[in-house]
Amino acid sequence: MKFKSTLAAGLLVATAFTSQASAQEVTLRAVSAFNLDTTFSREFQAFVGWINENGKGTVQIDLIGGPEAVPPFELGNAVQSGVVDMANNTAAFYPNLVPTGDAIHLAENTVQEQRENGCYAVIDRIHQEQMNVKYLAHAGDGIGFHLYLTKPVEGPDLSGLTIRTTPVYQAMFSALGANLVRTAPGEVYSALERGAIDGYGWPSQGVLDLGWDEQTKYRVDPSFYNVDVNLLVNLDVWNGLTDAQRAKLEEGAAWMEALNANNAEINTAEYAKQAEAGIETITFDAAGAEKWLTTARDAGWAAVEVVDKPLAQELRACLSK
Numbered sequence: 001m002k003f004k005s006t007l008a009a010g011l012l013v014a015t016a017f018t019s020q021a022s023a024q025e026v027t028l029r030a031v032s033a034f035n036l037d038t039t040f041s042r043e044f045q046a047f048v049g050w051i052n053e054n055g056k057g058t059v060q061i062d063l064i065g066g067p068e069a070v071p072p073f074e075l076g077n078a079v080q081s082g083v084v085d086m087a088n089n090t091a092a093f094y095p096n097l098v099p100t101g102d103a104i105h106l107a108e109n110t111v112q113e114q115r116e117n118g119c120y121a122v123i124d125r126i127h128q129e130q131m132n133v134k135y136l137a138h139a140g141d142g143i144g145f146h147l148y149l150t151k152p153v154e155g156p157d158l159s160g161l162t163i164r165t166t167p168v169y170q171a172m173f174s175a176l177g178a179n180l181v182r183t184a185p186g187e188v189y190s191a192l193e194r195g196a197i198d199g200y201g202w203p204s205q206g207v208l209d210l211g212w213d214e215q216t217k218y219r220v221d222p223s224f225y226n227v228d229v230n231l232l233v234n235l236d237v238w239n240g241l242t243d244a245q246r247a248k249l250e251e252g253a254a255w256m257e258a259l260n261a262n263n264a265e266i267n268t269a270e271y272a273k274q275a276e277a278g279i280e281t282i283t284f285d286a287a288g289a290e291k292w293l294t295t296a297r298d299a300g301w302a303a304v305e306v307v308d309k310p311l312a313q314e315l316r317a318c319l320s321k
C-alpha cells in the first residue's frame, strides 16, 4: 500500500533525481525522526559522518533534516514509499506499518547478540515484508525508559494521572491506570507548560535536550525496556545498490552499533545532569519495583501477542536473555 504524501513537492522532485554522481557512487537522502544534534540522532549523525568519510567514491549520505523535514509519525511512510531513501526512526513511530515492531524495545539482549542468534534476521524480514525497508542498523541498547512527572506518586499506581505516551509505554501505563495522550516529542514541552499532562514517558537520555527539565519535577526509577532507534533504507533503493555499496553501509552499521556500548556511561552522566537541573528521583521499594517491571514486561508482550501470537512468541524467545 503506497502512501499519498503530504510532503513538500520539492522533496518529491528531489527524490526523483537521487543522484548517481558516477556509476559507482550513489547519494542517499536521509531524514531523522528526532531533531538533529539531539540524543536520538547522535549515533545516526555519527554514522552519516563515518559513511561520508569512508564511503567516498562508493556511497554518500545527504542528511536532509529532522522532524521539520518530515513529521515523525509520517517518516515510516516516507521511507516505505521512497520519498526519502533512509530514515532514522523508532518502531514506536511506525506501528501502523510494523505492528509487532513493539517487540524490539522489549529486548533484553543486544543487537550484536540478535545478529548472532538470528533474531536480527527475523526483524529485518518483517520490516522488508511489511514496510518495504531494509532494517540496516539498531541504536539504543542500554538506554532504558522512565516515567517523568510534575507531581509525585507513592508507588506503581498511575490512576488519576494523564501521561504523554507512545506505543512504547501504552500497554504498561494503561495497565497501571493512567489516562494516555499520544504525542510526538515536539509537543511534550507545551503540553507540560499548559498542564495538559502530568508527565511523560521518555528514555534515560535526552530530557535536557529540549528543555523539558524546566517542566519536570520527578523521574521514576527503575527504568524499563531498551530504546530502539533504527536505520531503515527503502528496499527498492537497497536492492538497487551494488554489492560494494551495500557492504559499505553494513560496515558503517556495525561501526555505529558498537557505539551502543557507551550508553551505560552516558546514562550516568545524564542522571547527574537531571539531578543538577532539579529533577528528583522517586525510587520504588522492592515490591513496587517488582510490580513496575513485571507489568512492563507482561503488558508489553501481551500487546505484541494480540497482533500476531506466533511471531510474538518467536521474537520473545530470541530477544530474551
Ligand code: 173
Binding pocket: 040, 090, 092, 165, 166, 167, 168, 184, 185, 201, 202, 203, 227, 228, 229
Ligand atoms: O517517547 C517517545 O517518543 C518514544 O517512544 C521514543 C522511542 C525511542 C527513543 C526516544 C523516544
